[in-house]
Amino acid sequence: MNYEAVIFDFGGVLFEIDYNVPVRAFEALGMESFAAAYSQAHQDKIFDLLETGKIPGEEFYVWISTYLPNASRQELEDAWNSILLHLLPERVDSIFLLKEKGIRTFIFSNTNELHVEVFEQMIEKSYGLEKFKSAFEFVHYSNVLGMRKPHPESFLEICRLHGLTPEKTIFIDDSIQHVEGSIRAGLKGLHLLPHQTPAELIDPLI
Numbered sequence: 199m200n201y202e203a204v205i206f207d208f209g210g211v212l213f214e215i216d217y218n219v220p221v222r223a224f225e226a227l228g229m230e231s232f233a234a235a236y237s238q239a240h241q242d243k244i245f246d247l248l249e250t251g252k253i254p255g256e257e258f259y260v261w262i263s264t265y266l267p268n269a270s271r272q273e274l275e276d277a278w279n280s281i282l283l284h285l286l287p288e289r290v291d292s293i294f295l296l297k298e299k300g301i302r303t304f305i306f307s308n309t310n311e312l313h314v315e316v317f318e319q320m321i322e323k324s325y326g327l328e329k330f331k332s333a334f335e336f337v338h339y340s341n342v343l344g345m346r347k348p349h350p351e352s353f354l355e356i357c358r359l360h361g362l363t364p365e366k367t368i369f370i371d372d373s374i375q376h377v378e379g380s381i382r383a384g385l386k387g388l389h390l391l392p393h394q395t396p397a398e399l400i401d402p403l404i
Contacts, residue, residue: 201386201404202366204296205356206334207347208307210372211390212290213317214283223277229265248310251341255312279316285324292397293333301404305337306356306369308346308376314339336360347371348379357383368403370396 209215217236224232235242244261247253259274266274293303309317321327331337338356345352357364364384371377372390380387388399 200366201301201368203302203304203360203362204368204370204400205304205306205353205380205385206293206396207369207371207373207376207390208305208309209281211370211396212305213285213321215281216283217281219280219283220277223280224262224266227266227269227273227277229262231265245310246346248312249308249340249346250344251311252344255310258310258312275312278312282313282317282320285321285330287325289396290325290330290333292395296400296404297333299404302360302362303334304356304360305334306340306343306347306352307338308340310341314341347373347376350379350383353380353383353385357385368400370399 206212220236221233236245244253244258248255248258258278259271262274262278263269263271269277296303318327321330336359340346340352343352343355345355347353353369354364356362357367365386367385368388369377369380369385370388370390371380372392374389377387377389386403390396390399
């Protein structure tokens with residue numbers, strides 16, 4: 199199979215995140231149920247709505263404040279954004295090597311407007327946002343696309359938008375349910391494990 203494109207997940211693949219950090223932060227503020235509401239494997243409906251752009255970020259803070267009425271707005275913002283750690287620049291650098299081989303590269307991230315604002319500022323300071331985005335033909339955020347992983351329709355929509363053949367497109371993600379969704383859509387889904395790098399999985403295929 200001659201693969202023509204690679205779609206990358208963002209958080210956990212190109213940008214270090216930790217779901218346990220906001221769990222601890224919200225627990226410290228008094229919300230012990232946050233871990234059940236938001237994790238890598240499962241999340242409540244309000245997070246789905248936020249990640250598909252169906253509700254604005256402000257509505258999320260109104261919702262979370264009902265559980266933590268004594269927390270300040272800054273404390274809520276800090277807790278929510280604490281999941282975002284740092285960019286993995288060497289992984290982004292390797293994507294430019296893919297482009298040199300004629301491979302089309304994309305990002306498809308389940309995210310929200312609140313996190314986008316913060317992590318783009320972090321990338322600008324550490325790497326340069328314009329340089330980062332130049333590694334990809336297009337960066338798809340679920341809150342803008344209006345669709346999220348793992349729904350197969352979301353992968354097919356990205357393929358349709360960019361004229362990609364699913365069978366000739368690789369998708370790489372650290373969440374197994376997203377990989378499985380891409381496979382159901384006909385893509386070559388690759389599950390990135392903690393000890394692996396994207397290049398280790400992709401290079402043998404191209």
